[in-house]
Amino acid sequence: MNQTESRVLVTGARGFIGRHCLPRLRARGFDVHAVSAGPVDELGAGWHQCDLLDPVASERLVRKIRPTHLLHLAWIAEPGVFWQSPLNRKWLAASVALIESFYEAGGRRVVAAGSCAEYAASASPHVEDTTPTVPDTLYGHAKAATYFALRAAAHGRGGWAWMRLFFPYGPGEPAARFIPAAINALIRGQKLDCTSGTQVRDFIHVRDVAEACAVLLDTDLNGIFNVGSGNACTLREVGALIAAEVGAEGLLRFNAREAPAHDRPYVVADMSKMLNQLGWKPQLALSEGIRITVAAKRRELGLLSA
Amino acid sequence: MNQTESRVLVTGARGFIGRHCLPRLRARGFDVHAVSAGPVDELGAGWHQCDLLDPVASERLVRKIRPTHLLHLAWIAEPGVFWQSPLNRKWLAASVALIESFYEAGGRRVVAAGSCAEYAASASPHVEDTTPTVPDTLYGHAKAATYFALRAAAHGRGGWAWMRLFFPYGPGEPAARFIPAAINALIRGQKLDCTSGTQVRDFIHVRDVAEACAVLLDTDLNGIFNVGSGNACTLREVGALIAAEVGAEGLLRFNAREAPAHDRPYVVADMSKMLNQLGWKPQLALSEGIRITVAAKRRELGLLSA
Numbered sequence: 001m002n003q004t005e006s007r008v009l010v011t012g013a014r015g016f017i018g019r020h021c022l023p024r025l026r027a028r029g030f031d032v033h034a035v036s037a038g039p040v041d042e043l044g045a046g047w048h049q050c051d052l053l054d055p056v057a058s059e060r061l062v063r064k065i066r067p068t069h070l071l072h073l074a075w076i077a078e079p080g081v082f083w084q085s086p087l088n089r090k091w092l093a094a095s096v097a098l099i100e101s102f103y104e105a106g107g108r109r110v111v112a113a114g115s116c117a118e119y120a121a122s123a124s125p126h127v128e129d130t131t132p133t134v135p136d137t138l139y140g141h142a143k144a145a146t147y148f149a150l151r152a153a154a155h156g157r158g159g160w161a162w163m164r165l166f167f168p169y170g171p172g173e174p175a176a177r178f179i180p181a182a183i184n185a186l187i188r189g190q191k192l193d194c195t196s197g198t199q200v201r202d203f204i205h206v207r208d209v210a211e212a213c214a215v216l217l218d219t220d221l222n223g224i225f226n227v228g229s230g231n232a233c234t235l236r237e238v239g240a241l242i243a244a245e246v247g248a249e250g251l252l253r254f255n256a257r258e259a260p261a262h263d264r265p266y267v268v269a270d271m272s273k274m275l276n277q278l279g280w281k282p283q284l285a286l287s288e289g290i291r292i293t294v295a296a297k298r299r300e301l302g303l304l305s306a
Numbered sequence: 307m308n309q310t311e312s313r314v315l316v317t318g319a320r321g322f323i324g325r326h327c328l329p330r331l332r333a334r335g336f337d338v339h340a341v342s343a344g345p346v347d348e349l350g351a352g353w354h355q356c357d358l359l360d361p362v363a364s365e366r367l368v369r370k371i372r373p374t375h376l377l378h379l380a381w382i383a384e385p386g387v388f389w390q391s392p393l394n395r396k397w398l399a400a401s402v403a404l405i406e407s408f409y410e411a412g413g414r415r416v417v418a419a420g421s422c423a424e425y426a427a428s429a430s431p432h433v434e435d436t437t438p439t440v441p442d443t444l445y446g447h448a449k450a451a452t453y454f455a456l457r458a459a460a461h462g463r464g465g466w467a468w469m470r471l472f473f474p475y476g477p478g479e480p481a482a483r484f485i486p487a488a489i490n491a492l493i494r495g496q497k498l499d500c501t502s503g504t505q506v507r508d509f510i511h512v513r514d515v516a517e518a519c520a521v522l523l524d525t526d527l528n529g530i531f532n533v534g535s536g537n538a539c540t541l542r543e544v545g546a547l548i549a550a551e552v553g554a555e556g557l558l559r560f561n562a563r564e565a566p567a568h569d570r571p572y573v574v575a576d577m578s579k580m581l582n583q584l585g586w587k588p589q590l591a592l593s594e595g596i597r598i599t600v601a602a603k604r605r606e607l608g609l610l611s612a
Binding site for chain 2: 084088089092093096097100129132133134135138141142144145146147148149151152153155156
C-alpha cells in the first residue's frame with residue numbers, strides 16, 4: 001500500500017503502547033501526528049498538544065490535521081483505579097466525539113483500543129465474534145459502548161478495526177502492575193505481597209502490541225481483533241520466570257492479599273482471527289519478553305550498561 | 307412504593323409510545339414532566355419544550371426539573387429511514403449526554419428504549435442475557451452503544467432498565483408501517499403492495515408497551531428486559547387478521563416488492579424474564595389489538611361513531 005497520502009493521528013501517543021507505535025508507523029510510510037495532553041515543545045515535529053476530553057479542542061485538532069487514519073489509544077489507564085473510575089464516562093463521550101469528528105472531516109479508517117474486559121467471563125479462550133460482549137466493570141461497559149459507537153460512526157463512511165487488548169507488558173508499563181512491580185521488587189531484593197497468583201492471563205509484549213496496531217491500520221479489513229499472545233499463563237508462572245531471570249527466589253508472597261472483586265480467573269485470547277485474516281502473530285515468547293523487560297529495568301536503575 | 311417524591315421526565319412524550327405512557331405514570335402517582343421538541347403551550351402543565359439534540363439545553367432542563375426518574379423514549383423513528391439514518395449518531399450522543407446529566411443531578415433510575423435490532427439474528431426467541439448483542443444496522447449499533455453507555459453511567463449511581471422493544475402497534479402508529487398501512491388500505495378498499503410476508507415478528511399492542519414502561523419505572527430491578535408479546539406471527543397472518551376484521555379480502559399483494567436488505571426472517575421475544583422477575587405479561591391478544599386498532603382508524607376516518 002502506498003502510504004504517501006496517509007496521515008495518521010495517534011492519541012495516547014506518549015502512553016505505554018503509543019510510544020512503541022510511532023516508529024513502526026513512520027517505518028510504514030505514515031505521516032505521523034501524535035497527540036499529548038501535556039507540553040509537546042521538546043518532542044519535535046508531528047506532536048500536538050490537545051486535551052481530548054474537550055470535544056471542541058479535539059474537533060479543531062482533527063480539522064487542522066485532516067488525518068486519513070486515526071489510531072485511538074488514549075483512555076484513563078491508572079492501574080487499579082481505571083476499572084471503576086468515573087473518568088471512563090468522560091473518555092467514552094470524548095471518544096465518540098473524536099471518532100465522529102474524524103469521519104466527518106473525511107477520515108478513512110479508525111483503529112481503536114478496546115479491551116478483553118468487554119467479553120463475558122469465560123473459562124476458555126475468548127473469540128472475537130463468538131464470546132458474548134458482557135462486561136462487568138465500568139471500564140468494560142465504557143469500552144463496549146465505544147465499540148458500538150464506532151460501528152455506528154463507521155456506517156457508510158469508512159473502515160474500522162477494534163482491538164481487544166489482553167495484557168500488554170514490557171518496558172514502560174505502569175509500575176503498579178504485576179510484572180513491573182515484581183521485577184522492581186526482585187531486582188531490589190524486596191518482598192512483594194501478591195494475590196493468589198492462580199489467575200490465568202494472556203500476556204503480550206508491548207512491541208508486539210505496537211506491531212499489531214500498525215498492521216491493523218495498514219489493512220482494509222474491518223472487524224474486532226484480539227491482540228494477545230494466545231498463550232495461557234498464571235501469575236505464579238510469570239512470577240517464576242521473573243525470579244529466574246533476576247536470580248531472586250522466594251520474594252513473591254502469593255496469597256498475601258485479596259484480589260479485587262472483579263478479578264477474573266481466566267482471561268486468554270483466541271488469536272486465530274489475526275493469524276487467519278492477516279497472517280499476523282506475536283513474535284516475542286514470554287520468557288524472551290521478560291528477559292528484555294528485566295534488562296531494561298536494570299539499565300534504568302544503572303545496574304547494567306546500555 | 308410511595309411515589310409522592312417521584313418525578314419522572316419522559317422524553318419522546320408526544321410519540322407513539324410516549325403518549326400512552328403519560329396517563330399510566332400519573333395513575334401510579336408520578337409527577338410527570340413531558341418533553342417535546344415542538345411547541346407545548348397548548349398541552350398544559352408538566353410539558354416542556356426542549357431540543358434534546360442540544361446537550362446544553364437538555365442539561366438545563368434536567369437541572370430545572372431535577373427528576374428522580376427518567377423514561378427515555380425519544381429517538382429518530384421515521385419508518386424505513388431510521389434503520390440507516392445518520393441521525394442515529396446524534397441520538398446516541400444526545401442520549402449519553404442526557405443520561406449523564408440525569409444521574410449527575412441526583413436522578414435515581416433510568417428506563418430507556420432499546421430495540422430487538424440489537425440482538426444477533428436468530429431463528430429462535432431472543433433471550434435478554436443469552437442471545438448475543440450483534441446488530442447489523444446503524445440503528446442497532448447506536449442503540450447497543452447507548453445501552454452500554456447507560457450501564458457505564460449507572461455504575462455506583464442508580465438504577466436502570468433497558469427495554470428491548472419488539473414490534474409495537476396500535477392507534478397512532480406511524481402510517482408507513484405494515485399494520486397501519488394495511489388497515490388504511492383495506493378500509494379504503496385499496497390494494498397494498500407488500501414484501502413476501504413470510505417474516506415472523508412479535509407484535510405487541512402499544513398499551514401493553516406503555517404498561518411495561520410504567521412497571522419498569524416503578525421497580526428497583528435492574529436489567530435488560532424484552533418488551534414483546536412472546537408470540538410469533540407472520541406478516542401474512544397479521545394481514546389475514548386485518549382483512550377479516552375489516553371485511554376486505556384479497557387486497558394485500560404479497561411478494562409485490564422486495565424487503566430491505568437488513569430485513570430478518572425471524573424476530574420474536576422470549577418473555578420469561580418479565581414474567582418471572584416482575585410477574586408481568588401483555589394483556590391484549592393480537593386479534594383483540596387489531597380489532598381496537600381498526601376501530602380507532604374507522605373513528606378517525608369518520609366511518610364509526612366514537
